[in-house]
Amino acid sequence: MNKQLRAEMVRRALDARSTSYSPYSRFRVGACILTDDGTLFSGCNVENSSYGLAICAERNAVFQAAFAGKRRVTAVAVSSDEQGFITPCGACRQVISEFADAKTEIILVNAAGKTRSVRFGKIFPTPPALDKLKKR
Numbered sequence: 472m473n474k475q476l477r478a479e480m481v482r483r484a485l486d487a488r489s490t491s492y493s494p495y496s497r498f499r500v501g502a503c504i505l506t507d508d509g510t511l512f513s514g515c516n517v518e519n520s521s522y523g524l525a526i527c528a529e530r531n532a533v534f535q536a537a538f539a540g541k542r543r544v545t546a547v548a549v550s551s552d553e554q555g556f557i558t559p560c561g562a563c564r565q566v567i568s569e570f571a572d573a574k575t576e577i578i579l580v581n582a583a584g585k586t587r588s589v590r591f592g593k594i595f596p597t598p599p600a601l602d603k604l605k606k607r
């Protein structure tokens with residue numbers, strides 16, 4: 472990925488935190504994903520008073536991409552207000568795996584905008600996957 476696109480993903484992931492709905496945890500998360508046609512989708516975490524119904528920023532972004540008809544995720548950036556680097560939770564790793572592969576770049580962004588990158592295969596090496604049915 473070129474430097475400019477990577478920087479744009481980082482900026483959007485950081486910006487997406489501003490729309491986080493997290494009144495219960497006050498833990499804001501923003502994500503930006505890149506699909507194979509070069510489109511970017513952002514997402515924030517959205518909590519609920521029934522805690523289990525919350526959705527993470529990464530899944531929010533992936534589902535928006537799916538709704539837009541995209542089927543390949545080539546990079547994911549995730550940010551928070553932490554000085555450290557947060558990684559996608561287990562549920563998000565499973566959802567990302569539906570549209571990504573081992574080479575997909577996961578860009579971890581801290582509150583200051585510093586980044587670390589990891590390949591998806593490193594953080595989710597053996598995704599369970601069903602065979603897809605052929606279209607009828």
Ligand SMILES: [Zn+2]
Binds near residue numbers: 527528560564
């Ligand atoms: Zn998650």
